Amino acid sequence: MTGAYVYVDFGAVRIQQYLARTPGLRGHRAASNNLARATAAALILEVIGDLAEVNPEAGRADGVVSVRFPAAEGGCEERVRRLQERMFAHLRRALPGAEFQSVWGEGESYLAVYAHILQPKVRRGQVRHDLPPSAEFPLAVPCRMCHVDPAVGVEPVPDGLLALCLDCSRRNVPRRQAVADTRSPEGQLLQDIGLAPAPDSFTDLAALGSAASGRNHLATVAVDGNAFGLFFKALADEGGQDARLREAKASISTALSLATRAALANAALELPLTVEREQLCVVPHVVGGDDVLVSLPADQAWWFTLTFLKEFERLVRKETAEVLDQLNELRVGRAGLPALEAPTASAGVVFARASHPLNLLVESAGMRLSEAKAAFRGRQASVHWLDITADGAEYPGHPPVALHLLRNGDGGATAAAAALSRLVEVPASHRARLTEALRGSGPLTAAALADRVGHLDAIRPFLPPLNRIDQLDQIGQPSVSGIGLGAALNLARWWPCA
Ligand SMILES: [Zn+2]
Known part of the structure; x- marks a missing residue:
């Protein structure tokens, strides 16, 4: 025994985009629940059996599974390959439309292996991929929910019947089951x-x-x-x-x-x-x-x-x-x-x-x-x-x-935050006109307009100091509060009222 471990990581590629491929929150929650169940430690232990253990050195992250086994003399490629096959088959059943990858490396600590082997391998594309199976019938109708994969059948959904792919079918759970799993x-x-x-x-x-x-x-x-x-x-x-x-x-x-x-x-x-x-x-x-x-x-x-x-x-x-x-x-x-x-x-x-x-x-x-x-x-x-x-x-x-x-x-509030709270009190229609003036003719015109309607004080923190007023024609110029007028007017739209 060397005291070293072989670390094998599995991850869903572009997990955020995968989860978001159905438009509604119900389908999203169902996919998120499926992912959480499939990657829960207890189930992973069943899948990997005596081939490895769940890696205690890795932090928790959605869609990522890290396992390890003690490094032995001689090759470990065969054991890694068997692990990958078991894990890919398991993940594929749970999330039919996702793309997975796996990468592995050997060393004394996960942190070192991650920094020196796993991350560089991922960057260079030296990973094992597992892709969704391609359509057996290229002329099949596309799924009406995600428009990504071919449909495999027609199913009842809350407002009628839809042709769904395998992945969307897994996401099409009844409303009462569409609550968040405690592991999601x-x-x-x-x-x-x-x-x-x-x-x-x-x-x-x-x-x-x-x-x-x-x-x-x-x-x-x-x-x-x-x-x-x-x-x-x-x-x-x-x-x-x-x-x-x-x-x-x-x-x-x-x-x-x-x-x-x-x-x-x-x-x-x-x-x-x-x-x-x-x-x-x-x-x-x-x-x-x-x-x-x-x-x-x-x-x-x-x-x-x-x-x-x-x-x-x-x-x-x-x-x-x-x-x-x-x-x-x-x-x-x-x-x-x-x-x-x-x-x-x-x-x-x-x-x-x-x-x-x-x-x-x-x-x-x-x-x-x-x-x-x-x-x-x-x-x-x-x-x-x-x-x-x-x-x-x-x-x-x-x-x-x-x-x-x-x-x-x-x-506490910064100068800019306090100034934004003041700017929010300027009526939205005035702020829209200021934005238009700023975009059309620049900050000098916007400042003149604000002055005319009595709001110059509200926008002054977002203009340059008076001794540098000649720079007013540049958008993004330094301002008193550190934030330019364009950014401030934009922030003010959803800035909370004090
Ligand atoms: Zn679909």
């Missing part, structure tokens, strides 16, 4: 916060919003950690000799996925709407190690997003403080490397009518998230957003914003 991300959140369940459909979820919101808009929020890879790799590379760091290596992944879950529960609980209704008003679709995807009423989105990001930062800092101190002692003292900061998270937020297809929203929220991360190179928490109803589905006309501009460390 929604079921877990419900267990964590202990309130009445979320509504049955996206329409009903949007209807929970305030009367002023129109009660027909939802926000899709995608969150992902910043620089976790850097942190994990540094931890994997250092501290082979240090007992405390070795111990941290084995437990940090689980601790961080618990921090993600706790941040989600805290943010959901602190929503004004949750407090008012004593009901779950956030539907989580996927909760991974450091990523989260949720839907919620549009007028709750900024509350949720800013609270989640702050809570996440606080909890991750708490979990990593000791490890980072030791790591930085080694890095800075010995190698002269820059000190590492605790990882943070960024968010992409998309606003649209409740009837907008979820798969498009998931795609768009993911793009906004990438833009937010890229704008700050993953070095600080940030947000980017798009209002599809007001601005169309194209790239937003305003830049991403750093989180610290919108929310203080202690949760």
Whole structure:
């Protein structure tokens, strides 16, 4: 025995898009439940038998299964292959339309194997794929629910009969069974916060919003950690000799996925709407190690997003403080490397009518998230957003914003947040005219218009300081509050009233 393990990971590829391929919340929940049941530890143990054990060093993430077995002298490829075949067959039965991949590697700790073998293999495409079987009858009618796979039969659905593919057939459960399984991300959140369940459909979820919101808009929020890879790799590379760091290596992944879950529960609980209704008003679709995807009423989105990001930062800092101190002692003292900061998270937020297809929203929220991360190179928490109803589905006309501009460390209002609360009090029709003037003729015209109708004070924090007023003709110029007028007018649409 070498003390090393062979780690074998399985994951659903593009899991968010797969879950979102049926338009309604009912089909989505059913797929999410199927995934949660299929990847629950007890069932995985049955599937892998004596070939492996569930990997205790890996944190929990939806759609991901990690197993391990002790590395023996000689080859282990045959055992990996048998494991993959069993697991793929099992996952395929549960989720007929999903695409899976598996990757494996050998080493002393999961963290090191993940950073040095598994992740590079995934990047280079050195993975084993398992694809849905292709249609035996190429002329079969396409599925009327997802429009992705060929239909295999006609079934009753709530409003008639539909030709469905195998995957949509699995999602077509009766309404009374369409409640969140306790192992699904929604079921877990419900267990964590202990309130009445979320509504049955996206329409009903949007209807929970305030009367002023129109009660027909939802926000899709995608969150992902910043620089976790850097942190994990540094931890994997250092501290082979240090007992405390070795111990941290084995437990940090689980601790961080618990921090993600706790941040989600805290943010959901602190929503004004949750407090008012004593009901779950956030539907989580996927909760991974450091990523989260949720839907919620549009007028709750900024509350949720800013609270989640702050809570996440606080909890991750708490979990990593000791490890980072030791790591930085080694890095800075010995190698002269820059000190590492605790990882943070960024968010992409998309606003649209409740009837907008979820798969498009998931795609768009993911793009906004990438833009937010890229704008700050993953070095600080940030947000980017798009209002599809007001601005169309194209790239937003305003830049991403750093989180610290919108929310203080202690949760208090920043100068920009206070100014936004004032801007919300300007009637929506005036704000729409200001947006039009800004887009048509620039900030000088917008400022003149605001002055005429008595709202100049409300927009002044989003204009450059008076001694730099000559820069007014540039959109995205530095402003007093750190946020430009275009971004501020856009944020104000769904900014919560104080
Ligand atoms: Zn289908």
